[in-house]
Amino acid sequence: MTVTDDRPTYKWVGTRPIRHDGYEKVTGKARFAADLDLPGQLHAAYLRSPHGHARILSIDTAAAAGMPGVKAVVTGADFPDLDPTDPNFDVSVNVMARGTVLYNGHALAAVAASTRAEAAAAVAAIQVEYELLPVILTLEESMADGAPLVNEHNITKFVESDGPSNLATSNVVERGDVEAAFAAADLVVEREFDTAYVHQGYIEPHACVVDVGPNGKADIWASSQGHFMVRALTASVLGWETSRIKVTPAEIGGGFGGKTTIYLEPVAARLSEKSGRPVKLVLTREEVLRATGPAPASKSRIKIAASNDGELTAIDCWFGYVVGCTNDFAGLVGAMSVASYKFPNLKLEAIGALTNTPKSAAYRAPSAPQAAFAIESVIDEIAQTLDMDPIDIRLRNAVVEGDPTAMGMPHPRIGFVECLEALRDSDHYRSPVPDGAARGIGAGFWFNIGEQSSATVNLNEDGTATVITGSPDIGGSRASMALMAAEELGIDVYSITPVVADTESVGFTDVTEGSRATFSTGMAVVNACRDLIEELRARAATILGVDLDAVTWVDGTAVTDGKDPLPLSAITAKAKSTGGPLTVTASLNAGGAGPSFAVHCCDLTVDEETGQVTILRYTAVQDAGTAIHPSYVEGQLQGGTVQGIGWALNEEYIFDDAGSMENASFLDYRIPVASDLPMIDTIVVEVPNPAHPYGVRGVGETGIVPPMATVANAITRATSIRMTSLPMSPPKILAALDTD
Amino acid sequence: MPRVHLMSDHRRFTGGEAVVEAGGATVGAVIAELEQRFPGLGDALTHGASAGVNGEIHSEPQYLEVDPDTDIYFVAPLTGG
The missing domain is CATH 3.30.365.10 (Aldehyde oxidase/xanthine dehydrogenase, molybdopterin binding domain)
Structure with a gap:
């Protein structure tokens, strides 16, 4: 179903041709990075830290270098030390540790050999002496007075800093008079929430093949979300001119934000340069989970004021994001979630805290899902308290063109109201809730760039x-x-x-x-x-x-x-x-990316014996501006929704006290599979973006913002217990039921 | 003159003022004038913020032309996934 707003009629735009890359993909002929093999190619393997935080006292690679089939060994000493103020310093340190390992799984050496088994055997022969350092795993530990430094090079972004600290960043946005609004409010709801680390869960592990020729130029075949990014970061980490590197994009088996940075390419390049042979480097699933960026864990405190007729008059939020061992946290992006509502009085504070865990990375709409889970849960509670329909309260407060975003700038033409109305008028929302089930809704927002x-x-x-x-x-x-x-x-x-x-x-x-x-x-x-x-x-x-x-x-x-x-x-x-x-x-250099809004609706049951949640029906509504290829748009909405349901119900990193991930496989880190879910219905709303010739708004990220609150709100209505901690896995639901 | 809307973190340079006016034909010129009046602010705006101008967010806005009635909103740098 599509709701069209002032859209011209097109001959091709909006049709659903068979995708040009479809035949190769469904017949298995599409070439991903790991499919490429070059003559004389070597295979590489990593040595990774078994400790959550340690100083590297020595690395002895002599025995490894002499083992059968081994052609090259690299450590941090094979890479230039970038200045800590260099914008790529953190990427460089994460690619290969220098002096200190910052998390369990941090790479500190790599070997290229004739076979993968020979490379792995040589890795096992590398001798490392460590001096163990304190391991910081939680936001509370990181922010405690006198806490040991996670990363001695971290300088807080966006605020004055008097030296290294565990604070990655701190942002505050304010408008109006929050305290006065709370004092005058008819209703105030305040809750605390927490969410776990989750991984993007792309099916294709990171992979590359690199061939450094006798002229010193590197050919790189890699899976990424941007091969110019791969070229720039690889050149920076190696200290090379950009023109020495050519990157050919392989097909990508999922990225979702997790492949907007690099991990492997400089290592494979240096191994290739040292050996004079092409080098293939493919991560295992365990390495993907242990050493490539998950989305941050979070804690938050949300306080919202409302009038008895459902006007949201003030919001006061604090978000703490646990961003891992380096400081790539980009600022107050999570607070954008409140940009869905008018809120005349607003205070948002967001911090990023460093921990001895893998460097976090973007995941679709980075940091917005955690914030939306909290905010949309509180708004749902207000609707329940006021006995209002959850769509009506959102329509009462939804932003429209000209309303300020959280950061002040007015919204351009947007389609939030149209999304709410589309869901309100949908077959799903107009159908009665099935016997024994409950229904929840949630909304989300993303700026796009x-x-x-x-x-x-x-x-x-x-x-x-x-x-x-x-x-x-x-x-x-x-x-x-x-x-x-x-x-x-x-x-x-x-x-x-x-x-x-x-x-x-x-x-x-x-x-x-x-x-x-x-x-x-x-x-x-x-x-x-x-x-x-x-x-x-x-x-x-x-x-x-x-x-x-x-x-x-x-x-x-x-x-x-x-x-x-x-x-x-x-x-x-x-x-x-x-x-x-x-x-x-x-x-x-395009400006005018149109923000995209989404509203989701979910019917589910909760088994009070086991705590298991079963999703019966799910509808995702989103403004695409203009859907150029509607099937792909629907796929993006469905994909974001399914990942969000996994975030809501099952997915979490589990660390032991020393920072070792205990569930680094898809057997134990459980992403949703087809049999877990119904077909995700979609309603594509089209409110054209006036800044694009066809009205396009990006659709890839917003879809992951609403699901956690949508599912939580349905669980709350099913159990009468407000769930505030993700994932809402069976043990947590059982515990909540037992406590109630 | 263009009106500059500052993030809370940048208001320490302006004595708490959230909106200031500064002359200039480009965002860069406006930032330069702000640096003259509020030492340190120019550097913070250049290296720690994106700018929303006429409804569009730019990560490198220095050479964007602005009119006397333009509102410039400095916001935290945006990224995506």
């Missing part, structure tokens, strides 16, 4: 086209680019070949994050096509012998009065005689 993209469009001699971009296809961008190009050029979408090119074959493109690819890279494609149409009109004018102004472009055809229309293929056939190849490149 623009940033830099490039695209080249080549017209072939027969009128077909190639669209070349630098955005890895992590969520359907190839099909989306082809659809927008088809709409612009007026040619069949299947006559367009969308290509994701390497770093030497397309203009710079920022990493795919912030739901930006279809928005920003799509805009670059549209701009290139529009420039190309101008050139096509000029060529047509030459062929037809008329003035340029007499030629218009209509659905893939040059049209002029008194002449037969000239199709695109007739113009490309005469490219040589009219001026040469028809090719255009466009690059931009």
